[in-house]
Amino acid sequence: MNGDKLLSNIRRRLRDYEAINKQGLFWSNEIIRLFMNQAQLVFFNYCLKEGKHHLLTHLIKTEYIAGESIALTALSYEYAHAAVVNIADIITAPTIYRPSKIYIGAESVAFEHIEHYAGHIRGGDLTLKGSTSGDVISFNIGYYTYPDTIRITGHKEVIIPDVYEIMDEDTPSYILDYHSFDEHIYNDVILPLTMVMLGQKETVNQREYKILKGYVDLNKLFPSMQININRSEDRFEGIKQ
């Protein structure tokens, strides 16, 4: 996914831009890209953990697989939510479809010997088991894929476009060419999350408080040294509003 416009958006929100009175960019493009990708995965994990599957509708995939098992790496699989088993039956000519449950990890060992249609995920493999061994010939599986990786290609900061015509008003989607979540999720969740993750470098955490405390102590010793530790106006931006 092309994340150039997300990148500019984040720079705006972080107030990280180059100007005459500024030293330069604080975060590199690569670091922002890395954190954006991690932010969308954190959100993705949250949705799966809390059962908010309605936010992941872009990521559902269904696939037909011949045979009894498949390596999950072939699927870019995240979380199998349903499988339908296709069973060979000699008496009735067409194959029968049966729903089956998917077990992950420890559950799979517990239900190993019970005769029912089930998929077992162990390590990197998904295996389907029928009531007797060898009667599963193929299966359909529904699963969530990982969100598309956000990439940065030829990012260029444009504040006022040189040519007016390049602003295409017919396409409301100003962010993305292809997206893995609803568009507002990028704006409302992933961007702020990235901002918070990156901003941990800027806000006063324990470590920085310790450093700042050093300056304050220094100020006590030498009162002539005026060091205003709360100089940064950005820090109080939220309070003013």
Added chain:
Amino acid sequence: MKPIEVLHIIRTLLDSGREWYLNLPNVEQLIHDSQIKVIEYYLRIGEERPIRPLFVYENIDITTTSKNLIELQHPLLEPRNCVLSLYKTNIGIIELYNRQLAYVPPHKLISYNSISNNVSNLVDDPSTMIAQRLGYWTYKQSWDVSNQKDITTVEINDHDNALLLMGGYRLNLEIGYVRVPNKFSIENNIGLEVTKEIQYEVAAVAAESINNMDVLEYERGLAAPPESGARVTLDKTGRPI
């Protein structure tokens, strides 16, 4: 995420490099520890989805193996399941029973010893006679000096010894467990082994522990720093005064 990206995230979160930073082996060790912390967290909340790459399933034929020396392929982090199944191999392979073994702590296994070993009853119809019985299992960790690694040994306690001596039977142990992830290493390009969506969590926990080490001054334990050349006086209990 590549190993080097994990390191970049930690450095960004710590805002380090100015006055204090851990050396690489320490950071790698802390990342490894944090990964185990995160795995244990997800096990505790009953969510095995993000740690499924570490789930190992082993099916071991223990017909002729000594039952207190069943060696696993990987060091075990969390036991999940242990199923014992008996097969009759005289005519075809028929599964007679399978049962879930109960885990007991290593020092208590000896108390859960076999109750009866009535061979004469077993000979007639093993499938009906043995199915009601219980079995127990435990595991021990030891250090392999020659290969420099941890070894996990499983020990079980059940009643089928007499039966197996007669021949024509096969005893299988199926163990599902979460293994210890490989040591995180930049040099050997061994990254995090949990799934992508919780890798940021691991990096954040590692950053947090490094930050604590600095801010809470975990590393300055001695009363006199060794580089000062001063003798450290010890009290009767061996603690520095």
